[in-house]
Amino acid sequence: MPRAPSEAGFTLIELLVALAIFSLAVLALLNLAGENTRAGGRLADRVLAEVVLDNRAVEAMASATPPAIGRSSGIEAAGGRAWAWTRQVSRTADPAIVRVDIAVAAPRSSAPLAWASLFRGAR
Template sequence: MSSAARGFSLLELLVALAVFALVVVALLNLAGGSTRSALQIETRALAGILAENLAVEAQLTAAVPGTAQGDARLGDRQWRWRQTVEPAGAGLTRVRIAVFADDGQQAASAEVLR
C-alpha cells in the first residue's frame, strides 16, 4: 500500500476532534446566550404590559398622594409593583409606576399625568 492510501494519523484525528469540540462549545454558548436574551425580553414585555395596565387603572381611579405597593400575577409569574403619586403643578398629579421581577430588579416603569 502507498502512504497516501493508509488514512489519517492519530495526531491528525486528535487535531480534528479538538477543532470539532471547540466548534460545539461555541455553538452551545451561542444557544445559551440566545435563550437568556429571550427570557429577558419576555420579562420586560410582561412587566411593560403590567405597568401600562396599572397606569390605566391609575388614570381611572382617584389617587391619593403617597406611595402604594402590591403584587400582581401575569403570565404565570408573580410581580411586585410600586406606585408613587405626587403633585406635578398646574393642578396635575403625576403617577409613577415601577414593576419588579422576582429577582428584585426593576423590569419596567410607566408614568402618567392626570
C-alpha cells in the same frame, strides 16, 4: 516510518487536531444556544412586567378621581406569576396636574423590570 505515496488517509495527529477544532466549534454553538435561552427568559419577564405596568397605568389614568398623593404598592398576577408594583403620586409645578411613577419588579427583586412616568389631571 514514512508513508508510501500510494497510502491515503490522515495521521493520528491530523485527526486529533481536526477533532479539537470540531469540539471548539460545538462548544461555541452550545454556549450560543444557552445564551439565547437565557435571553428569551429575560425577555418573557420584561414583557409580563410591561403588562402589569400597563394595567396599573390604565387604572391610574382611567379612574374618575386621580390617585391619592403618596406611595402605594401591591401584588398582581400575570403569566402565572406574582409581580410587585409600586406607584408614587406626586404634585407638579402645575396644581392641575399630578405625576404618577409606576415600577414593576419580580416579588423578591428590588430592580424594576418595567417603569413609567405618567401625568394626569389632578381633578
